[in-house]
Amino acid sequence: MKFIEATCEQCGNCLVECPYLKLSRESAKEAIIHMIETRTESESLKNCIGCAYCDSICPTHSNPSELIREITVKNISKQGLPRFYFISEEVPVNSATIAMQLETATKEKNLKEYLNPPKSEEMFYLGCSLSYIQTDLLNTKLLEGLPKIGGAKYCCGGIATMFGDEEINIKGKSLLDEFNQLGVKKFIMFCPGCLGMMKGVYSNLIPEFKNSIEFQTFSQYLIEKYHKDEIQFTTKIKERITFHDPCAWIGLDDEVYSAPRELLEILGYDVVEMKHNRKMTLCCGSSVSDSNKEIYNEISGMRIAEAEEINAKLMAVSCTGCLSLAKPARERNIETYHMLELAQIAIGEKPPHRTIELRENYKKLIEKTVKANPDLLKDKVRIKNGKIQPI
């Protein structure tokens, strides 16, 4: 997607309605005009978290978040990003390799499988968080019968979006080559960020990508299996639950939003909606949970307050990033579950529900590692022609 300057009326609605920036109409208009005319940052947007909620607000569908991204890409292409954030086989120490220090033997065994899937037309695409951090979620009968693909080699390449369309194109085509060699025609997706990349970014930019591979969320997959009688959900729980939509889905089709709600109803839950839902969802704040505690507390607090307003006892998420809400929500008596855990419970399994523990242990390890090696965050690189290069 691109910002469409021709249709932008410079009304400022997108930025006035942004739940996090709290701008007056006048400042919002000034900021959007400044960004359009100079293609440089506006001080008013220093707390922007890149959630794309403003795209859902814009009455002329001009994609204002893409204007913000265009400016960010320009800056990052010059300044680079810490090497540490690049989950790639080209980077020996990164946020994924550090995760390998926890429960190493099990992760190594699993990764051997995820990095060497057999040829298959249909596969589970895991994404990095399920491969390296929230690994418990994959320990279920629900994921038997199809190969799993994951790990750094098959990372969706989300970081390429920070370096412009040319780099996105290169990454998308190289992934497509890998997928074609494996004979994949359909992926069942777990991470909303990976789905956003595959279905929202690569499929829009690269016609072969769109024509070669079909994508389905795991909620859609489980619903299909349920209707074909290939799976039985025997343990029904009639609790009041709300589903938190990930912002990575903004711009995708309605079915992606309907599926988790339909699945929760099949599982017996009483589904209630927060004020901001579907395409108008609020962000969980995970992107700033480590870098800006004050903003993070405000953003996550707004989301949890909406769940409290409707007396939800449980909150379901489909994104492991959104599991950042679990700890503050528990402090306010709302328990957060990943959708996979709820499906596991419904088939009679007992998931360990260690999502908060795994996240906290990982965060502590990252903090300790970075404290001992501050250069990990100082050493900046960029992607150029598909390769990671020093700045």
Ligand code: SF4
């Ligand atoms: S992007 Fe949309 S909402 Fe924002 S100023 Fe332009 S027309 Fe108005």
Ligand code: SF4
């Ligand atoms: S991307 Fe999110 S935080 Fe940034 S201006 Fe848009 S709505 Fe606000």
